[in-house]
Amino acid sequence: MFNNTRLTSLALVALMLLSVVAMGAGTAAAETTTLNGDGTDEVTGFAANNSNDIANSIASDGTDFTTDGTTKLFMNVTYDGEQYALTEEDVSDGTSASQTVNISNDELSDLPGDATKTTNVTVTTWGEDSGGNVTTATSEFFVDFTFDNTYSATTADDNNAELEEDDGGLFSAFNLHTLTFGAFGEEAENFDLHTYDQTVGIDGSNTTVTVNDATSNGTDAFDDAMGEDKESGDLIYGAAAAADDAPVLAFYDSADEDIVDAENDTYAVYDSSSGVWTFNAGEDQAGQTQMDVFVSSQSYTSDDLDYDADDLGDLFKEQADMGARDLGSAFGWGSLTTFYLSSVPGLGMIASGGSLFAGLFVVGRPQTQTAA
Structure with missing residues (x-):
């Protein structure tokens, strides 16, 4: 009786583990491309989906955001003179010297490009105070978006x-x-x-x-x-x-x-x-x-x-x-x-x-x- 009960318990545990593995396999993990901002960044497999995003860290212009008065952080993506995405985030901690902002790839669904080919975009980041004045350094750099073979736009x-x-x-x-x-x-x-x-x-x-x-x-x-x-x-x-x-x-x-x-x-x-x-x-x-x-x-x-x-x-x-x-x-x-x-x-x-x-x-x- 003891052996049967133990075997039953082990079987249930195994089934639970298999269920967890199966759930994980069926859910695509979100992937963030962190941009260095040095002109060498590349986003690969771009398909304008909401499971992937790009991220960049914006630094304060002083010791921290409270010191330079920054309350909002911005990042946009432009191509051929047109803006395709803009994100705006509140500073979450005024005592921090930097904060990471993100743009989900699905916000770039209008970005044109051919399957397996590269579209070179410009990313710009900056910070502003409550009056709309720029309070941080404005950073502008190029990023290559290489389109997935399943997607063209x-x-x-x-x-x-x-x-x-x-x-x-x-x-x-x-x-x-x-x-x-x-x-x-x-x-x-x-x-x-x-x-x-x-x-x-x-x-x-x-x-x-x-x-x-x-x-x-x-x-x-x-x-x-x-x-x-x-x-x-x-x-x-x-x-x-x-x-x-x-x-x-x-x-x-x-x-x-x-x-x-x-x-x-x-x-x-x-x-x-x-x-x-x-x-x-x-x-x-x-x-x-x-x-x-x-x-x-x-x-x-x-x-x-x-x-x-x-x-x-x-x-x-x-x-x-x-x-x-x-x-x-x-x-x-x-x-x-x-x-x-x-x-x-x-x-x-x-x-x-x-x-x-x-x-x-x-x-x-x-x-x-x-x-x-």
Whole structure:
């Protein structure tokens, strides 16, 4: 009886130890890169996540912070003249001669860079008194951020994105609302257009590319194009995404794993809370060092985008398993010429964007995610 009880106790202890080990293995340890401030600092494996940060010690200008009057400490990160992160911390102990301040890497999610490549940033630190006067030495130094092979980032702004007001297209004056004198509801609204195209460095299919939006109208343009009745995992129709000049499926907030495979497929996801697009590089990018990413607030079937009808058919008819009713509801019934008549001899003019004849009866460009 004694031996059995002892064996049982030992077994329970062993199980507890295994549980602790398993919990530790499942939790990634936070890693802090302490900066020396001498121009030789390097942050490796950067992926803009909140489990890692950078830290630097700021010294008082006198014996301690009380003596020089310092009450707040600052550290910022700039690149190419733009500030990407700023931290502000209260002095925790006025009798101390120095204090370490931190910036979490996720605060640098807008910092542009290519997978496995280095972005050289400037870090500046200083202290101020309660009146906003600088009370410590201002330290400025360079830091290399080497991007992880799984992560690349680029940012659209008013200078590198194409922004314009939608004029409604050639057939805007001859839509269903006009021809029926409003019998079928309110006239469709024209939205601002937003287009961004950029080549980024990748490590084959290992990389996820983040496209941040710092434009003046980007988020509104995409939200308007997609409509209001979207749920996580829904396919996006009112806006479009492409990789290496070929259209790819795009999802709202999260990918539908019943439609795409993260290991093999190239696709995009739009985060409705931040306006950020992410592109998952699939097997089509295996072995490549670059990928062109493209987003537009126009529908895939827009004449301006001019995507190959067969490519659209492969995506939505085959991969997404959408039938005629689904396609008509998503893209507008005039778009069915794009998906079903493109290969019929003599009908190519109709099938190109479905606009020549169908444009007389429907708005040339679907105005929202749910446009019909």
